[in-house]
Amino acid sequence: MPEKIRIKDIHALRVTEGFDLADVDPASTPFFRGDDDDLDQEYEQHDDTLEDLQTNLWANAKTGNQETGSVLLILQGMDTSGKGGAIRHVFKPLHPLGYRTAAFGKPSKEEAKHDFLWRVTQHMPARGEIVAFDRSHYEDVLVQRVEKMAPEEEIERRYGAIVDFERAAAGFGTRIIKVMLHISPEFQKENLLDRLQDPEKFWKFHPSDLETRAKWNEHMAAYQLAMERTSTEQAPWYCVPGDNKKYARTVIKHLLVDALRDLQQPWPSPDYDPAELLRRVEEER
Numbered sequence: 001m002p003e004k005i006r007i008k009d010i011h012a013l014r015v016t017e018g019f020d021l022a023d024v025d026p027a028s029t030p031f032f033r034g035d036d037d038d039l040d041q042e043y044e045q046h047d048d049t050l051e052d053l054q055t056n057l058w059a060n061a062k063t064g065n066q067e068t069g070s071v072l073l074i075l076q077g078m079d080t081s082g083k084g085g086a087i088r089h090v091f092k093p094l095h096p097l098g099y100r101t102a103a104f105g106k107p108s109k110e111e112a113k114h115d116f117l118w119r120v121t122q123h124m125p126a127r128g129e130i131v132a133f134d135r136s137h138y139e140d141v142l143v144q145r146v147e148k149m150a151p152e153e154e155i156e157r158r159y160g161a162i163v164d165f166e167r168a169a170a171g172f173g174t175r176i177i178k179v180m181l182h183i184s185p186e187f188q189k190e191n192l193l194d195r196l197q198d199p200e201k202f203w204k205f206h207p208s209d210l211e212t213r214a215k216w217n218e219h220m221a222a223y224q225l226a227m228e229r230t231s232t233e234q235a236p237w238y239c240v241p242g243d244n245k246k247y248a249r250t251v252i253k254h255l256l257v258d259a260l261r262d263l264q265q266p267w268p269s270p271d272y273d274p275a276e277l278l279r280r281v282e283e284e285r
Contacts (some may be wrong), residue, residue, distance in 0.1 A: 010251050015227045015237035021220055026184040027239040027243040043250045046257050047093040047222075054130065057268065058098040061128020063268040069173035070125035070189035070261050071087060072134040073252070076142070077181035078219065079209050080191035086181070087132045088166035090253045094130065103134040114157060116140040119163050130256075137162060138178075141226050146218045148175035159229040178235060179252055180223060185216055208232045 009031040017237040060068040075083040088099055111119040117137055125131040143159050145151045150158075168174055192209065195201040212219070231237035238255065242248045258274065 010238075012023065013238045013240055013251065014282070015231040015239055018240070019227065019231075020180070020225045021227070021239065024182055024239050024241060026187060029244055029247045030241065032250075035187055037245075039246050039250065043246055043253065046253060049102050050257055050260070051093045051095075051255065053264060054094050054098050054258065056264055057129045057130070057260060057266055060265050065265065065268065066127075067173075068127045069175060069263040069264065070127055070257065071130040071263070072125055072169065072176045073130070073176050073256065074136045074176065074178040075132065075139070075180070075181060075252075076138050076190060076223075077133055077242060078183055079212060080188045080195075081181040081183045081242050083134045083181060083246065085245065086249050086252055087134060089249050090256065091130075098128065099130040099132070100125070101132045101134060104136055106285060110281060114233050115161075117161060124169060127173065129262075137165070138226055138230075142219065142222045144213055145222045145225075149166050149270065159226070162230050163235075164234060165243075166230070166232065166235035173263075175263060176235035177236045177252075177259055178231070179255070180200045180227065180237060180239050182239050182247055183242040185213070187243040188213065214232065 004082050013030060022068055029039075032042070034042070034056070055067065057070075073087075075086060077083055091099055091101075098125070102120075104119070107116075107119065120137045123131060123133070140150070141162070146153050170176060192205065192213075194206040204268070227237040227239065238251070240248050
């Protein structure tokens with residue numbers, strides 16, 4: 001089945017010099033032309049490939065291949081942008097032994113005692129692992145910038161610290177994919193209304209969500225600056241329109257497949273003679 005969204009095309013969503021968040025339409029579906037059925041097929045068609053590539057990564061790590069890499073997927077976005085849902089759906093084909101997720105909210109008392117990168121360091125992927133961050137160290141230059149929770153000079157220091165941290169992780173063999181799920185205020189309003197009218201979703205809502213929403217423009221400015229300052233060759237940002245959740249999840253899945261293809265290695269060679277053991281098994285009664 002031909003791809004309707006080609007992986008090489010979606011790299012155009014990468015944040016590069018001259019990027020302007022205001023130019024991105026959250027309701028758009030760049031590089032996709034089709035209907036809902038086409039999008040469903042596009043979303044599902046790489047599931048077997050994703051499973052095989054993850055198995056290859058995990059197998060090489062488990063057999064001691066020191067050249068084995070890892071993947072870190074960082075998802076950021078305003079409330080209701082679908083970060084958790086994207087992780088849950090995109091990772092469905094994966095074996096749970098080979099991936100982890102970590103969600104980052106307000107720092108705990110223990111976390112607040114350390115430098116802002118300390119808590120994310122505890123959750124970085126080991127060789128062979130895929131790890132997804134639902135929010136991340138970027139909260140410390142997004143929310144904390146908007147809410148003035150840290151001095152301006154400290155926020156400025158953090159951009160450079162993040163670049164250095166991610167460069168070091170990439171040097172260890174970690175492929176870093178950073179995605180901003182860019183939604184519109186109108187889309188968020190629909191989701192907030194849905195949460196407030198469904199008793200099973202009340203737990204997802206917090207009154208402070210409205211305070212954050214009231215500072216929408218300030219948050220967009222913080223995202224613009226953060227992506228400008230920290231989108232690098234080793235750890236690029238992708239600004240993905242998020243009003244169409246299936247489209248956004250499809251793009252994330254494609255980026256994950258692309259990263260895993262780059263990390264693919266030959267299957268591990270056994271330290272035994274398969275032909276001899278096969279003969280012994282076949283001769284068993």
